[in-house]
Amino acid sequence: QAGLTQPPSVSKGLRQTATLTCTGNSNNVGNQGAAWLQQHHGHPPKLLSYRNNNRPSGISERFSASRSGNTASLTITGLQPDDEADYYCSAWDRGLSVWVFGGGTKLTVL
Amino acid sequence: QVQLVESGGGVVQPGRSLRLSCAGVGFTFSTYVMHWVRQGPGKGLEWVGFMSYDERNDCYADSVKGRFTISRDNSKNTMYLQMNSLRAEDTAIYYCARESDAFDTWGQGTMVTVSS
Numbered sequence: 001q002a003g004l005t006q007p008p009s010v011s012k013g014l015r016q017t018a019t020l021t022c023t024g025n026s027n028n029v030g031n032q033g034a035a036w037l038q039q040h041h042g043h044p045p046k047l048l049s050y051r052n053n054n055r056p057s058g059i060s061e062r063f064s065a066s067r068s069g070n071t072a073s074l075t076i077t078g079l080q081p082d083d084e085a086d087y088y089c090s091a092w093d094r095g096l097s098v099w100v101f102g103g104g105t106k107l108t109v110l
Numbered sequence: 111q112v113q114l115v116e117s118g119g120g121v122v123q124p125g126r127s128l129r130l131s132c133a134g135v136g137f138t139f140s141t142y143v144m145h146w147v148r149q150g151p152g153k154g155l156e157w158v159g160f161m162s163y164d165e166r167n168d169c170y171a172d173s174v175k176g177r178f179t180i181s182r183d184n185s186k187n188t189m190y191l192q193m194n195s196l197r198a199e200d201t202a203i204y205y206c207a208r209e210s211d212a213f214d215t216w217g218q219g220t221m222v223t224v225s226s
Binding site: 035044047086090102 | 145147154155156157160169171205211212213214215216217218219
C-alpha cells in the first residue's frame, strides 16, 4: 500500500517559518485532507491538526495546516527549539480503505 | 484524564504468536474506533489496522492481513491485537490510538521484538 510522500528533512533557523509538505492522491489527501502529527524522539506521536486546519485544544496557533489539490502543508511560524521533531501526515484512503502515513519529515531548528 | 495503556510486548521467536492489549481510561471507550499503529526501529509510522466501535468491522494493512487480528471487549474498555506467524520485520513499537476525526490520543507503546 503506497504511502504519502514527505521530504525526509527540513532545516530552518530559530524564529523562522517552516513549511512541510505531504503529497498523496485524490483518494486520500485530495479527498478529506490530511492530519499532522508531531513526534519527539522516544515519545508517542501527538496530533497537531486534522482535516486540514482543525487544531485540537492545547495546540499552538503557530501550527497551521492547509491543502491544495493532492498536497497538504503544515506551516510552523516562529520556530522554537522544541519544534525540532519528526512530523508525519496521515489520511484515510477511500480507494484502498486503509489509513496511510507519510514517511515523515525530520525538522531541524538551527 | 484520557489515557491509553498498551501491554503485552516482549521478545518472541519467528513463527510464534503474541497478544497485545490496549486499555482505555477516562473516556467512553465503546464509542470510538480504535487503531493499532507500529513503528519499526528508526522507521516511520505504519498503520496496522482498526476495529470499529461496535466490533462489527475491522480492517488491516496488507503487511499483516491474515496474520494479525484485532478484537475488543467494550465491557473491559480494552482492545487486543493477536499477532500470529510473527516475522523479524514485525519488530516494532506497537501503539494503540483513538480515532476522533484523526488519531487524537496515543498510548506510550509496547515493544515487540521478533528474534531467534
